[in-house]
Ligand code: HEC
Ligand code: HEC
């Protein structure tokens with residue numbers, strides 16, 4: 001009895017750990033050694049605000065096919081320091097730099113060759129394995145992080161069903177074995193008197209109270225709980241790709257792109273304060289008092305003003321309350337372009353969240369970005385002090401940009 005239940009417990013653990021073994025192998029196999037999931041994280045934290053994984057142009061070119069255009073050594077050198085390659089006159093580097101009107105790609109000296117290989121493993125995998133899903137990364141996709149990795153829901157359901165069936169079969173087998181062995185041995189007194197049901201319950205009680213089985217069950221639950229937590233932690237709150245439908249079909253592509261209306265004309269707070277502000281209907285009326293009055297979409301602006309009801313724009317970018325972000329500090333003081341964080345809004349028909357807005361994303365930029373100290377007397381002393389200690393330029397990190405209290409109340 002003891003021995004057989006140990007065996008069963010062992011078999012159970014084996015069966016239940018199967019999906020983990022399988023998914024680990026799958027990941028290893030189609031990544032060709034590199035870790036796609038890791039690549040996805042690195043990509044989203046560092047590259048997604050400027051690159052799509054399709055061939056769509058964002059700030060930089062779509063990365064689909066990048067590994068065909070250049071070999072891995074080139075790509076690693078480029079990502080670590082593209083400016084150095086351009087300065088050295090690498091023909092492809094110079095060509096693409098000019099093609100993108102000399103927009104500077106951020107350098108990533110901190111990424112390891114493994115990180116960079118993983119990025120391109122992820123890009124290639126997304127481009128070949130699931131073109132539709134890859135497109136969803138760049139095109140409006142409600143839910144954003146929906147395309148998470150790991151075994152699919154269907155797979156898990158089938159697996160759980162399978163395990164339950166196996167458990168039942170094992171239980172029945174165990175009972176039969178017990179009964180048979182007792183019958184063969186002549187049995188003890190209780191066995192000889194017993195009806196079938198009595199023995200069944202007794203054996204089942206034995207199974208339930210057996211420590212080996214119990215520990216196996218506990219392990220299994222612990223594993224499942226752990227997996228759920230890990231899956232959850234990577235997806236929670238990350239809204240990258242979020243592009244909700246708005247109450248009025250307002251197009252940035254038309255207003256900021258074709259008509260080149262300055263971002264600050266509508267988002268009056270970006271240069272001055274914490275919030276960039278969404279323009280009120282009155283600002284729209286500066287033009288739509290005369291332009292396209294008859295359009296049903298424009299009529300919605302009129303209705304809003306007549307009823308004194310603000311237009312209910314759906315918020316796209318939203319940090320949790322415990323994090324503090326200030327636009328003017330970045331736009332005005334640091335001189336960061338809107339597009340660095342928001343992507344090419346002026347090409348979007350519908351606004352989409354392009355950056356992850358995670359803590360890692362903020363920190364990453366603070367580690368890499370030089371403080372814009374030119375013409376800012378406030379920094380003169382700091383710059384001198386820093387120069388006496390270090391060869392490197394003053395980074396946001398060095399002025400306290402990694403201190404918890406700067407971003408958390
Ligand atoms: C701030 C925007 C920005 C970020 C962030 C960025 N890039 Fe770029 N990238 C560009 C631009 C712009 C170009 C076009 C060349 C130029 O102007 O320097 C480019 C070009 C490239 C190219 C060459 C394109 C090709 O296939 O021909 C590769 C590869 C590349 N980037 C990879 C990356 C990776 C990987 C990351 C993340 C680790 C990254 N980039 C992050 C803006 C960016
Ligand atoms: C004519 C006015 C106007 C101009 C010009 C304009 N915007 Fe907007 N912007 C809006 C309105 C209205 C919304 C809210 C509706 C929406 O999300 O499309 C908005 C929304 C946004 C959002 C998303 C806000 C959120 O909810 O998270 C961002 C980011 C943004 N704009 C950036 C820009 C940038 C960058 C530019 C310049 C390239 C720009 N806008 C130019 C009117 C404007």
Ligand code: HEC
Pocket residue numbers: 248249250251254255259261266279280281283284285286287288291292295296297298301
């Ligand atoms: C600086 C001028 C200006 C401002 C401010 C402005 N628009 Fe426009 N808008 C235009 C122009 C120009 C067009 C293109 C008209 C055309 O196609 O003939 C347009 C077109 C539109 C259209 C498409 C109408 C259609 O049926 O084709 C919508 C919707 C719209 N605007 C909404 C808004 C909203 C909402 C705001 C305020 C947040 C706003 N606009 C602010 C200039 C402006």
Ligand code: HEC
Pocket residue numbers: 263264267270271274275276277278317318319320325327330331336337338339340341342357
């Ligand atoms: C350093 C990154 C960064 C830059 C640069 C930046 N934004 Fe933002 N933007 C954010 C973040 C983060 C949020 C979300 C803020 C929140 O939820 O508190 C946001 C939110 C917004 C919103 C939603 C309303 C609000 O203010 O919370 C608008 C509109 C917007 N940005 C427009 C702009 C415009 C226009 C520019 C350029 C003039 C710009 N942003 C530059 C990171 C940036």
Ligand code: HEC
Pocket residue numbers: 319323324325326329330333334336340341357358361362363365366369370371372396399400401406407
């Ligand atoms: C594109 C790069 C970039 C991103 C992304 C970014 N920042 Fe910054 N941040 C800067 C720069 C550059 C400065 C330095 C501004 C200055 O000179 O004072 C800065 C400064 C700050 C400061 C002031 C630090 C100090 O010590 O004075 C805070 C707070 C801050 N950022 C919060 C955030 C938060 C929160 C996020 C993410 C939601 C974020 N930043 C994302 C570039 C960035």
Ligand code: HEC
Pocket residue numbers: 237238319320323324357358359362363366401402403404405406407408
């Ligand atoms: C540059 C800005 C910045 C700094 C510095 C920073 N945080 Fe954050 N932190 C954020 C933002 C933004 C979020 C919200 C991220 C999200 O919603 O995914 C966040 C989220 C968190 C969370 C919630 C868990 C999570 O990941 O969503 C915790 C806990 C946290 N931060 C702790 C800290 C501690 C401790 C420090 C100091 C060592 C720190 N933070 C420094 C910007 C910052």
